[in-house]
Amino acid sequence: MKVNVFINGVGLIAPIDLDGSDCKLFNREDIVFLKCIEPEYKIYLQPNITRRMSRILKMGMWAAIDCVKKSGIEMPEAIIVGTGLGCIEDSQKFLQAITESFEQMRPPTAFIHSIHNTISGQIALYFRCHGYNSTYSHRGFSFESAMVDAITLIEEQEITDVLIGGLDEITEPYVECGNAEMLYGHKEYLIGEGATFLMLSSVENAGSLCKVLGMQMIYFPAKSQLEVALCLFLQEMEISLFELDLLVVGFVGDSEVDRLLSEVLNTVLPVAIPMVRYKQACGEYHTASAFGLALAASILFRQQIPRFFEMGNILNRQNKVIDYSLIINQYRNKNFSFILLSKC
């Protein structure tokens, strides 16, 4: 990368409290899924405002505001959001209304809130931020697109602080879409949800969690192509596999779905590198990689792995310094990404 990029703050709503060890599991007849532990929204948002907000919008606003606060700045210079399905609850409300009423009942609020960029727009409104603003909805690349956008923006325009986010919410239509995509073949394959916001900054400060050394997105690779891509990425980052201290990997828990990535990692990284499987904590959803990134950043900063991850207890006892962490995500074996972080 042409400039230094740091993660200077994280705001996060997830099915896990990163300080704790419990994950919030939820049951329906057909599937088990991970539901978020929701915060006290009124800490940042007035009840008379949140009353009118959809859940995903509340989650996004809260996580964004929390991230900005933790970054120690007044407001970001740009806001870029990734969301796989956006405000699908409101989409469904509006669709249902027009379908049931033969296009007579059209609730305008549901329509307005269903628009994908509602979240990035409302965050801009909250901070009165007139800077660059965009939203990506592209499956397992939604968050990565936002991040690439942010990094190239910092490089090109010498902006300092860019707020990026990845969020998706489990709702009835989300599950239906997932069923339509025939996702849930396996019991171990948990779906989840979350809202994760991070402050990317070109300036390091006392609160910086880690440094972003590089990232790459790989689309629909054959196995050999993915192997080559990973090798080249590490080469470009000038890091050998022996220097990697921690892998934060988005395996979903279904051996069939995970096979490709598993085989590639065994080939390219044949040494035993400690690994945290982050989707055990956040579940699978389009923007789960944002959680993976936040988790890795938090681990690098605290030099501690949350108790929830079994591997964590072993590593924490060893007291080895975690200098470099590689985050690897895959979504439906079509959207792959690598992000390399280092300790500040």
Added chain:
Amino acid sequence: MSKKIVVTGLGILSAIGAGVLRNLEALQLGETGICQMKYLESRHKALPVGEIKFTNQELLDMLSLDIEVILPRNFFISLIAIAEALESAKIKPREALYRIGLIIGTSVGGMDKTEKYYDRQVNGLSQGKLRNMHLHDCGSITEAVADYFGIKDFVSTVTTACSSGANAILMGGRLIRSGLLDVVIVGGVDALTLFTLNGFDSLQILDRELCKPFDHHRRGLNLGEAAGFLVIESENNALRRSGNILCEFSAAGNAADAYHQTASSPEGTGARLAMSKTIQQAGILPKDIQLVNAHGTGTRNNDLSEGIAIEQIFGDNVPYVSSTKGYTGHTLGAAGGVEAIFSVLSILDDCVFANLNFSTPMQELAFRPVDRFLESAGIRHVLSNSFGFGGNSTSLLFSKYQAL
């Protein structure tokens, strides 16, 4: 090494026809494609719309492909428009040795099919076909299109409502300048759906007659559908492969209005900032611009704030201003792509397309839009505006190409 980005291909499907030449003809003749609803099965048939004048089956026939009609309309119209763009650029992604990306701006994705699923589910016809939903999300269309053409180096989807297409173009440019890609197919697509038709009508911003951008008596917008895509690439790559350079994509600017979810600020803050960032990035002065292809939807709100923003930027030297939405309707996510193409055509043909349906100037503005087709207009720089719900404001600058 040049950091210039050039346009080397165009492809479009809109209410005024299939293909760049057909669209250009209609623009020159002042022929609108907005008329009585014919293809969308809505109960609000009286609303004038800018439909692409082909059924899904007819679109499939144009592609001479053996695939299911059950796929979303956005998929078919994207394929046709991108095929034209790639053909005109003389690029075959599967054979190319340079890095090619695809960024599509859209707001509805596969919504037209999802509507059919809900219709059956809710109104008691046999169980709605779940497979109608599997291409619901916006990214699914982009991936289906990428897989069809063999584009792999970068794929993504922008969803910033009415500025989606423009932001896709902006992002494509940035990825080329950063050295990550050599060529990007960029633009937008949005088919007309019951969802958007009823959604916009619920906000009471649709005109029951033909829209009148920048007219004192304007009453709202007409919705349209389209797919509009450009091939942009680094000048170096274009020269190296002897590509046909149409013009330069000189600059882009994006700002947030941060005023209201659906209304633009009265001062046009987002619009002004987007235009000013673009002009600054290009390193030119406002007076160097000859034409603004306005967002100009015909709503009371947009045309006023955009008009005010234009006057703030250009002062006493407001260039030609024209909205082409009177031809195509407001094509939402596609608008940025469609209107970028029209801006490029203005440069190539050195002309200004008439802002249709204008008769009475707005009292609040000193300028009036161009109300007739102008030739030999001396066009060197065109600014194209796209402003969306959520306050997303984006401007793009296209310029006559100066060879090295």
